[in-house]
Amino acid sequence: MKIKWSPTWQLANELQGIVLIGFSLLIFKLLVTGDVTRLVEPNMVPFLYITMFLLFFLGFFRLLNSNLKGADCDCDVCDENASLMNLALSYFIFFSPLFLFFTLQDMSFNKSILPNVQYEHGQTSSVSQAISEAEEDMMIIDDDNYLQSMDRINSNLDNMIGKEITITGFIHRQESFTDKEAVIARYVMTHCIADLGIYGYMIEGDVGGLQSDQWFSLKGKLDKKEYEGQVIPVIKMDKAEKTVAPEEDYLYALDY
Template identity: 50%
Template sequence: MKISWSPNWQLSNELQGIVLISFSLLLFKLFVKNMITMLVAPKLVPFLLISMVVMFMLGFFRLLNSNLKGADCDCDVCDQNTSTIKQLIPYLLFFSPLFFFFTIEDFSINKDLLSTNGYISETTNDDGRTLNMKMEDEIIVKDTNFFSVMDLLNNQLDDAVGRKIVMNGYIYREEGLKNNEAVLARKVMTHCVADLSIYGYMLNGDLSKLKTGDWYTITATIQKKEIDGTMMPVLKVQKVEKSEKPLEEYIYDL
């Protein structure tokens, strides 16, 4: 048996419209503040744009048609005996994260949130990437060739030993490292912030003045060292320059 329009049905439609529009505004804020790539990889951004537009249109449609008194329905919200408080409780699950998003300060993923993850110092080239970088006297690591250099050093380490390398990153330390050891690291995202990892190289030298979490440009000589039974590249620090955190803090492994 169908029940005719009721105020509860109108309220439910209005709340659904507000939730959808609020989430579309959430995405819009991330786009405007250039924060969207802190949460998802760039290749997923077009899908979020589409989602933002679709949610706004659906929300607007819900609000526009919330008071169609000629409509019938057979869902729970049409029950005249349902209290308003009971009806509002499920929507708190949606409004709570929205409230915190629009009220708390912006954040970034810092070293404390990643401190238990450890760092990755090698990659493999089984995904089809070719190791075609020329072995020159000085290797300059950029965001665009970060993984190519890492693949190169791990697969042709003997050829790389003794060469200079210039790399920008932040200082990362974890338990077990000696006073003269640290990691020059970058945060790497594959799809979204849930798979964020730390990639980097072990540094060796006078590192006492390098503050954990600060960004530096390191000029070093490539050496090799056995770590946990595996020969790994180690960067012997020759020169250190303090640098600012880049606008694009993450590297995207896509």
């Protein structure tokens, strides 16, 4: 039906346009600063470019057409008696995260926002590589082979027992661990920060001096043990040296 134009209707349309453009500029900021890879897997970034342009043009045309007087509309925002307070409360939900992200300076991941995250010790989503019977006795695990190595070890654990291993990661503990147990791990992202997980190896030995969440380069020998009803790999630690966190503290499962 044809309705009488109202300032509330125009304001609502303008706010919608501002919100859409605001989220477009938010994505632009993440892309320019490089912080986007702290929230989204790099292979998903091209989709963000598409989203950014779509949001900008939708917001632009929403602002351009915000004063279409007498247009057809059957939603609540067209009500000329609508309360400005209700309108403000509705759009507060959208403007709050925009304000937060535009004023936030540190985009690094805070472990406290995922208090129930558990470390993964099973098969990862990466493709396992074939194991050579004559594989070297020393395994050096780095960013380039982290998930493949995890697959290889879990798939061929009996053949891996006794092999020396060198790995770098942060120390993680869970309430069920004893004083001689810890995990050396990395954060792994599959698509976005919502599926961020801890992937690592249990370590045993004199781990009391290894502070949780601190980074260490560790050497030891592979063994196996039963944990929560599963047989998992464990590293019998020989020595550990404190090191600095890498520039890229995430690993991305889709890159493997």
